[in-house]
Amino acid sequence: MISVDAFDLKILAALQDDGRLTNQELADVAGLSASQCSRRRMRLEDEKVISGYHADLSSESLGFTLIAFIHITLATHSPDNAKHFRNLVLRVDAVQEAYSLTGDADYLLKVVLRDLKSLSDIVNNVLMPHRSVAHVRSSIVLDRLKETSKLPLKGMR
Incomplete structure (x- = not known):
């Protein structure tokens, strides 16, 4: 874990909201000069606090309406x-997230798919026949109450 100060936290919070902010826009948010902000951003990237930049795609707009x-x-x-x-x-x-667990199941997978047939294909043709798998149980998401990848930076110091 690296040491971050209030300026770093302002930069990180702003980038979580919009990763396309320019150094000048970040500097305005953080209360720094653009060059200071640029150096801080590069340090945060070099130290892998900022692990990358990407576009958030709308799964529903692209026809991926089933989450399981x-x-x-x-x-x-x-x-x-x-x-x-x-x-x-x-x-x-289709596997967006995969976790090794304690408890009844060994792993939990989050999959995003177009339809029930796609879920059936993954369960019956990919997971169940695999030699490492003994049991598969799926749950279909009815409604998404919250989705975020933002870390809770408030109150951190």
Whole structure:
């Protein structure tokens, strides 16, 4: 963890809202000169606090209207089996997020798909037949109450 000050936090908060801000726009928000702001941004990028920039695409506008969470239980709990499952997950583009868990399931996957047939294809033709997987349980999202990738920077110091 690196040390960040109030100026860094202002820069980070502003970039979370709009990653396309110019150094001058960031400087205005942070109360710094554009050159100071530029140096701080480059340091935050170099230290991987800012890990990248991207465009947020509207899944609904592009026809990806189904979100599902898939709980996976592995067939055996070995490093080799976990590696095989990890490699499988990395190859499936529909998987947006994947987590290793404690509790009843070993993994939780978030998938974004066009329809129920696509979900059926992933469950029945990709996950279930894989040798590392013993059990698959899926839940379809009915309504998204909140979606954000922003970190809670307020109150941090």
